[in-house]
Amino acid sequence: MTAESTVDQAVPEAGTTARRLADRAGKVRELGILLALLLVVGGTALSNPRFVEAQSVRDLLLNASIVALLAVGQTIVVITRNVDLSVGSVLGLAAFLTADTFASNENLPVVAGVALGVLIGLLCGAANGLVVALGRVPSLVVTLGTLYVFRGLDFALASGEQVNAADLPENLLGLGSGRLLGVPNLVLITLIVVLAAWFYLRSYRSGRELYAMGSNPEAAVLAGIPVRRRTFTAFAVSGAIAGLAGALWAARYGTVDAAAGTGLELQVVAAVVVGGVAIFGGSGTVLGAALGALLLSTIAGSLVVLGVPAFWQQAITGALLLAAISIDRLVALRLAAALRRNNLRGGA
Amino acid sequence: MARLIRWESVLVLLLVVVAVVGSVRTGGTFLSGGNLFYLGLDIAEIALIALPLTLVVVSGEIDLSVASVLGLSSALVGTLWNAGWALELILPVAILAGAVCGAVNGLLVTRLGLPSLAVTIGTLALYRGLALVLLGDTAVADFPATFTQFGNTPIPGTQIPYPILLFAVLAIGFAVLLHYSSFGRSTFAIGANDEAARFSGIRVKRVKLVLFVLTGAVAAIAGIVYTLRFSSARADNGNGLELAVVAAVLLGGVSIFGGKGTLGGVIAGVLLLGGLRNLLILDDVSTEVLTVVTGALLLAGVLIPRLLGSRFTPAGRKT
Numbered sequence: 001m002t003a004e005s006t007v008d009q010a011v012p013e014a015g016t017t018a019r020r021l022a023d024r025a026g027k028v029r030e031l032g033i034l035l036a037l038l039l040v041v042g043g044t045a046l047s048n049p050r051f052v053e054a055q056s057v058r059d060l061l062l063n064a065s066i067v068a069l070l071a072v073g074q075t076i077v078v079i080t081r082n083v084d085l086s087v088g089s090v091l092g093l094a095a096f097l098t099a100d101t102f103a104s105n106e107n108l109p110v111v112a113g114v115a116l117g118v119l120i121g122l123l124c125g126a127a128n129g130l131v132v133a134l135g136r137v138p139s140l141v142v143t144l145g146t147l148y149v150f151r152g153l154d155f156a157l158a159s160g161e162q163v164n165a166a167d168l169p170e171n172l173l174g175l176g177s178g179r180l181l182g183v184p185n186l187v188l189i190t191l192i193v194v195l196a197a198w199f200y201l202r203s204y205r206s207g208r209e210l211y212a213m214g215s216n217p218e219a220a221v222l223a224g225i226p227v228r229r230r231t232f233t234a235f236a237v238s239g240a241i242a243g244l245a246g247a248l249w250a251a252r253y254g255t256v257d258a259a260a261g262t263g264l265e266l267q268v269v270a271a272v273v274v275g276g277v278a279i280f281g282g283s284g285t286v287l288g289a290a291l292g293a294l295l296l297s298t299i300a301g302s303l304v305v306l307g308v309p310a311f312w313q314q315a316i317t318g319a320l321l322l323a324a325i326s327i328d329r330l331v332a333l334r335l336a337a338a339l340r341r342n343n344l345r346g347g348a
Numbered sequence: 349m350a351r352l353i354r355w356e357s358v359l360v361l362l363l364v365v366v367a368v369v370g371s372v373r374t375g376g377t378f379l380s381g382g383n384l385f386y387l388g389l390d391i392a393e394i395a396l397i398a399l400p401l402t403l404v405v406v407s408g409e410i411d412l413s414v415a416s417v418l419g420l421s422s423a424l425v426g427t428l429w430n431a432g433w434a435l436e437l438i439l440p441v442a443i444l445a446g447a448v449c450g451a452v453n454g455l456l457v458t459r460l461g462l463p464s465l466a467v468t469i470g471t472l473a474l475y476r477g478l479a480l481v482l483l484g485d486t487a488v489a490d491f492p493a494t495f496t497q498f499g500n501t502p503i504p505g506t507q508i509p510y511p512i513l514l515f516a517v518l519a520i521g522f523a524v525l526l527h528y529s530s531f532g533r534s535t536f537a538i539g540a541n542d543e544a545a546r547f548s549g550i551r552v553k554r555v556k557l558v559l560f561v562l563t564g565a566v567a568a569i570a571g572i573v574y575t576l577r578f579s580s581a582r583a584d585n586g587n588g589l590e591l592a593v594v595a596a597v598l599l600g601g602v603s604i605f606g607g608k609g610t611l612g613g614v615i616a617g618v619l620l621l622g623g624l625r626n627l628l629i630l631d632d633v634s635t636e637v638l639t640v641v642t643g644a645l646l647l648a649g650v651l652i653p654r655l656l657g658s659r660f661t662p663a664g665r666k667t
Contacts, residue, residue: 149643
C-alpha cells in the first residue's frame, strides 16, 4: 500500500513520453479498426445498398453483441498476460442451465434468471482463477482443459435434451428480441458492460494494476500488487460476463442445446487481438476489443451479402487473427525503436 | 540431480493399475489381442502427433494447430483423389503440405517473435478453414482397399495395427533425435533458457523452425492414417484432437515451461490416456464424457507435478 506513491514519483520524464507514445499508438489502432469497418461497410454497400438499411445495421450490431460482450471479459484476462479459452463452454453451460430453469419455472423474474446465468459463469470463472492463481499453471493449459470439462458438464446435464423457444416465458424472449428507442436490448446491455469495464480499467487503481501485471509481472510483484488475487478476480469477471452472455444467448435464440457457443472462444480471441489488445498483456482497451468483435461480425455479414461461401469464413477469421498479431508485433517493434531514439535524445 | 521419484515411474505404475482394473472389470477382455488392436488404432493419430509435439513443448513452444493440419491433410488427400491423382503421388504431396503448414507456424514464431500460442490459435482456424474451402462438408470415401487396409488391419500373423508399426519407427527416430543427438541437447537448452542457449552458439530460431516443420509433417501423416483408417477424407477429421495430444504430452511429464520431459514419459502418457478411453468405451460411456476425462487428465498433468513440487519438477524457466 505504501509502495505506489513512490512508484508514481519515480516515473522519469522519458516514461511520460513513453506513455504518450503508447497512448497514441493505442488510439491509432482503434481508429484503424474504425477505418477498416467503414471500408468493409462502404465496399459492401456499393455492391448491395440494402447492407446499410436500418434493419440490417441492427442485425449486424445484434450479431456482434454477444461476441463483443465475451471480448470484454477476455480483454480483462488478456491484459494480465493470461488467456481464457473456456468462455464458449461457460456460455453454453450458463445458456442451457438458464433456459432449463426458465422452462420449468414460468414465473421466474427475468432479472433472477439473468442473475442465475451470471452466477453460473462466476463459479466457472472462479474455478479457472483458483487453478491459475494457486496452481501457478499457465492459463492456456488450464482453460483448454476446462473448455472441455465445462462443455462435458453441459452435455451431461442436458443429456440429449434441448430447450425450445416454446418452453420459455415471453418476458425472457422479449429481452432478447426487444428494443429501446430502436436499439436492440442486447446491444444496449453490451454497451453498458463495455463502458463500465472501460471506465473501471481506465480510472480505478485495481484496474490499472491489471495492466501493470501484464506489462511486467515481476515488477508488479515488487510494487506490491496482489497478483494472485487480481488474477483470480480477472478470471472470475471473465466467467461472470460469459455467464451473462449465456443468459442473453438463451433470451435471443430461445432454442438452446448443449452445443450452444461451441468454438466461440476462437472468435473472441480473434476479436480481442484484432481490437488491438496485445496478446503479451499490458495494453489494449475493451473499446478496441468490442470494435474488433464488430469488425469480425461485419466481415462475416459482408461475406454473406457478397455471396462468398460460408466455408471461407473460418479461414478468413484465422488469417485476420494472424494479420492482427503480426501488425501488432511490427507496431510494437517500431514503438520500441522510437522510444529508444527519444530516450537517447532526451535522456543522457 | 537424482529425483526421489521419477514421474515416468508413477505413470508406469498407473498404467499397471489401469491394466489390472481393466482386466478385472472386463473379465480379461481388456488385455485380449483384439481389444489391444482396437486400442492401438484408437490412439494412432494422438500417438503419432505427440512425438514431434513433445520436442516442441520441450523447446518452450506449443502447437495447437496440429489437429487442423490433420484435417487439411485429409481434405487435400480427398481433393486430389477426386481430381484423379494417384495415391502414390498424393501421399507425399499431403506430407509436404503439412510441412509447409508447420513452416508457416515456425516462421511466424521465429522471424516475427510472436508467441506460438497466439500464432497456432490463428493457424488452427486458418488450416481448418482451408480444409473446409477445399472439401466443404462432403466426404471422399472411394479409396482402394490396398490402401485402406493399412489403416484398419493388423500386420499378418500379429495383432499389431500397421499405424502402430509406423509409430514405433517414428518413436525410435524421435527418441534418438531428442535424447541422443546434439539437436536434442539444443532443444532442451533452448527450453531451459533460450537466451543462454543463443549465447552459447545454438541457432535457436533454426532449431524451433525445424521442430515446427517436423510437427506439421507428422500431423499430415496422422491425417493420412486417419483418412485410411476410416476410409473417409473429410474437412472436419480430427476436430478437437489437439486437446488429447496436448493432454498426453503434459500427462507424460513434459513441462509446459519447456526444458524438461522425456519421450518415454509421453509414450506412457499416450498409453494411459488411450487405456482410460478404452475402458470408458468398453463401459459404453458417451464421447462427451470421454472429452471431460481428457480435459481432466490435462489439468491433472499440469497440476499434480506442480503441487507435488520439486520432487517432480526442477525449477522451471521463468516465463
